[in-house]
Amino acid sequence: MTKLRELVFPRGSPMKPTFPRRTPDYVQFEEVPVVEPGEAVVLPSGETLCCSIKYYSYAVTVVQLEAPFECDWDALIQQSSRWMNRTDAEPLARETARRHLERVAPSMIKPTEKWSVEDYLAIELNEIRQETGSARPDAADLLAGHGKDIVRLIRGELRPLAPKVVEDVLQSSISYYASDLVVIGNSASLIYDQPEDAAATLHVLEYAKMQLLEFRYYDNLMTRTLSDFYDALERKRNVLLARWTLPRDAKRVNTIRLDVMELTEHVDNAIKFVSDIFYARVYWLAATRMGVPDYRKLVEDKLRTVGELYESMRDQFHEARTFVLEVAVAILALLDVILLLRGK
Numbered sequence: 001m002t003k004l005r006e007l008v009f010p011r012g013s014p015m016k017p018t019f020p021r022r023t024p025d026y027v028q029f030e031e032v033p034v035v036e037p038g039e040a041v042v043l044p045s046g047e048t049l050c051c052s053i054k055y056y057s058y059a060v061t062v063v064q065l066e067a068p069f070e071c072d073w074d075a076l077i078q079q080s081s082r083w084m085n086r087t088d089a090e091p092l093a094r095e096t097a098r099r100h101l102e103r104v105a106p107s108m109i110k111p112t113e114k115w116s117v118e119d120y121l122a123i124e125l126n127e128i129r130q131e132t133g134s135a136r137p138d139a140a141d142l143l144a145g146h147g148k149d150i151v152r153l154i155r156g157e158l159r160p161l162a163p164k165v166v167e168d169v170l171q172s173s174i175s176y177y178a179s180d181l182v183v184i185g186n187s188a189s190l191i192y193d194q195p196e197d198a199a200a201t202l203h204v205l206e207y208a209k210m211q212l213l214e215f216r217y218y219d220n221l222m223t224r225t226l227s228d229f230y231d232a233l234e235r236k237r238n239v240l241l242a243r244w245t246l247p248r249d250a251k252r253v254n255t256i257r258l259d260v261m262e263l264t265e266h267v268d269n270a271i272k273f274v275s276d277i278f279y280a281r282v283y284w285l286a287a288t289r290m291g292v293p294d295y296r297k298l299v300e301d302k303l304r305t306v307g308e309l310y311e312s313m314r315d316q317f318h319e320a321r322t323f324v325l326e327v328a329v330a331i332l333a334l335l336d337v338i339l340l341l342r343g344k
Helices: 002-008 073-085 089-103 139-155 163-170 195-236 241-268 278-290 292-341
Strands: 034-037 048-056 060-066 121-125 181-184 188-192
Touching: 002 034, 048 089, 060 089, 060 195, 073 121, 073 139, 121 195, 139 163, 139 181, 139 188, 181 278, 188 195, 195 241, 195 278, 195 292, 241 292, 278 292
Parallel strands: 121 188
Antiparallel strands: 034 048, 048 060, 181 188
């Protein structure tokens, strides 16, 4: 990160690490990400999006595209569905990320060409004008008057949804003041707040989504690792001498296991959320909706399986070595008897 900050200076700088709303000082990034403004992205439709690039220490790059808007609820629902289902923005975001990563290549360790990608739509409302002239309706009034519209926004649906679906989605709503609201979905969220406070909420949603990305990657990595080693064990099962290479294979699989454990711990500690503070609750709602605990459990189960595989490979090696030693002792004993019978 030190090298990265040197490469992006002066156009880029570390992100503001603090969170508002009486959040304790210890709730902060362990390694503050670096933010760099990007070139405007022009879509094939002619729309121009503001762009910024954010670099995290654990091999994640965020391309944030922003489209300002001013419209009524019906038009916003149309726009949400369109943005959620369109495919022309992602290739441009990839190209933007690739172009910026080439500039900071000296700061990267073992970069990979095969990327894992997660996208997320954040709908940020800073002001809502009502017929009465008020520009800041309370969260309760907003949910009562436009709860169904909010659910359609988050789901990207144009048609009205069933009452049970509406009820389920709105269970992931949270407010700090009476005048702000966050409603979290697995693919999109609505943030109704002042710009500076909305930015902090967006950082938390981004962190949860990055955790999902990391655990998806580790899940795929551990799946490939287990498959490769199961194949290797099957080939060596009935070949005695082949078992002598098991310590090397066991060391390799255990190294992967320890690396993944270290990386997952690093990701977990990137931001420390504890207690009942507002952003901790936002994080847990977002992580649950996005499926982070489910992928975490998959990774933990596979790490446990790899640990058992490591112990099994060691046991097989020790069994093979014990068998060879017993054979050697038996041969020496037989030679001793033969030599004794011959009078020697």
